[in-house]
Amino acid sequence: MKKEKEKKFNKLNIINILNLIFITLFLVLLLKLNIIPKKYMMIITVSLTIYELLCILLTNLKFKVTRIIGIVLSSLSIIGCGVLSYYLYTGNTFLDKAFDNTKTENTITYYVVTYKDNTASNRNDIKDTVYYVNNDSNIESAVNYLKKYTSSNITLADDVTTLFTMIANKQASFALLSNSSYEILFDNNKDLKRDNYKIVYQFNIKVKNKVSKSTSNNKEKFNIYISGTDFANLSDFNMIVTVNMKTHKILLTSIPRDYYIPVYGTNGIKDNLSFIGVNDIDTRAKSIENYFGINFDYYLKINTSSLVGIVDAVGGIEYCSDQSFTTTHATILNSYDDSKGKKLYIKKGCQHLNGVETLTVARERNAFAGRDRQRQKNCQAIIVDIFDKLKSVNTLTNYTNILDSLSDLYETTLPRDIIERIMKDTIDGANWSFDNQSVDGTDTQDLIHLNSMKGWVMYPMDETIVSAKAKINEILK
Structure with a gap:
């Protein structure tokens, strides 16, 4: 018993x-x-x-x-x-x-391009002179790579638009350029038609990432640079986030993608902000630092194409527009060639958008009189919509899928303890106050992509820079 x-x-x-x-x-x-x-x-x-x-x-x-x-x-x-x-x-x-997860190296894709009816179809067919333009900090590495596999002369050209016009007219045979430069070229030169060209050879090179882990000790007051890049590594979205952990104040300062500012390390050459430091966020960040007279403690680089994954993971968003419009961009991924997809009609009022549709709206600026100004407002609304979905109870049932979607969405030098501190203060009842501002300018055309072609830019208004800087410094007091 x-x-x-x-x-x-x-x-x-x-x-x-x-x-x-x-x-x-x-x-x-x-x-x-x-x-x-x-x-x-x-x-x-x-x-x-x-x-x-x-x-x-x-x-x-x-x-x-x-x-x-x-x-x-x-x-x-x-x-x-x-x-x-x-x-x-x-x-x-x-x-x-998820934090302090900077990559040690980046992969850059390069193309050798020729006219459409050239019989050349692979690397071995590259016999004539290959021309390139010095509008890319890694172009010499690409030239050296190509020299290993072809006996052709590789010669520097002055202007990429003229070079491609010559290729279309069969006055030259081959051009070497990065996939970013290729997309920039056709996006800013409507007289050049993609169908007149073909890619004979494509290769990748790896370059060391110039940005290492942050050495900043600023954990109470700091500036974060947020850069939203597309499939071609062009910076479509630029924002300065100023945070004061003691006062729980956050200031969002938006910078138009076409802002025309001096490029860091070039003795004053100006460029469209979205083209500065392609594949090199450090150059872009330092260019903004010098122009605004501020310092970035951390950066956050977002892959805007991956935006599709998180929007789909949360089941889409409810997007509300104060006007109806049809996008000039097509609902496609990884291309600026809008002839290959359908345009998206947005009605005045609210509608449900999936991931690709959300990305299409986030990219759109040409459909608006205010161009990039309206685009910034749309992006802010999309960010709020996503956060609303992330806070909903239904999101908990898709928790692991959402984290998987986030894993490839960004890289950052932000340390984990700052995010933990923000979350801990929020749970403890901290009342975070958000304010936002945008710098402005005048739309015009000028030399872009390190003076290799003409395209749309925005000349900055000095008074908006002074005002923005004063507000940033006020938060950091």
Whole structure:
């Protein structure tokens, strides 16, 4: 009889031991996540300890009904802590690789282009002179790579537009340029038709990333540079985010993509901001720093094409427009050739958009009189819409898919502890206040892409720069 009681006692306490293990696992993972304020962490720990002691007490009383209640409570705790531990583990794994995750090298794609009816079809057919334009900081690496595989002369040309006109007229045979330069060329020269050319050879080179992990110690007041790049590594979206952790104030300063400012390291050559530092965010960030007279402590580089993944992961967004318009861009990915897809009609009012449709709206500026000014407003509205979906209860059911979508969305020098501090302060009731501003200018045309062609730019208005800088400094006080 005594042995039977001991066996029953041991069996009942196995569930208590399992419960203790799962509660401990949950608390360890929650502590590692480091977003719960100490006072709440203490409350959770004490509450779960009392809960475990209650389960032990109930399962060890001599009454059958109390034992059943104890078993049920322990089982519910094991299931609950097990599920929550899974989500905490997923979140911790994501955060471990999500911050200070700069790449050590970048891959750049280069094309050798010729006229459409040239019989050349691969690398071995490149026999005539190959021309290139010095509008790319990595072009010499591409030239050296190509020299290994062809005996053709590789010669510097003065102007990429003239070069491609000569190729179309069969006055030259081959041009070497990056995929970014290729897209910039056709996007800014409507007289040049893609159908008149073909890519004979395509290759990749790897270059070291000039931006390493941040050495900034500023954790209370700091500037973050946010750059949204497209498939061709052009910066479509530029923003200065100024944060004061003590006052809980955040200032968003938007910079038009066509802003015409001096390029860092070029002795004053000006360029369209979206073309500055293609494949090199460090050059673009330093150009903005010098022009605005500020310092960036961290940067966040977002792949805007990956925006499609997160919008689809949250089930699309509700986008509301104060005007109806048809996009000049097509609903396509990884191309500026809008002849290959359908345009998107946006009605006045609210409508549901999927990922590709959201990206199409985010890219659009030519359909508006205000061009990039209206585009910035649309992007801000899209960001708010995405955050609204991320906060919804339905998003929890798609938690892991959303984290998977986020994993390739960006790279940043932001350390994890800053994000943890923001989340911890928010949970603790901090009232974050957001303000926004935009610098402005005059739309015109000028030399772009390091003086290799003409295109749209925006001459900055000095008074808006002075005003923006003053507001930034006010937040940093």
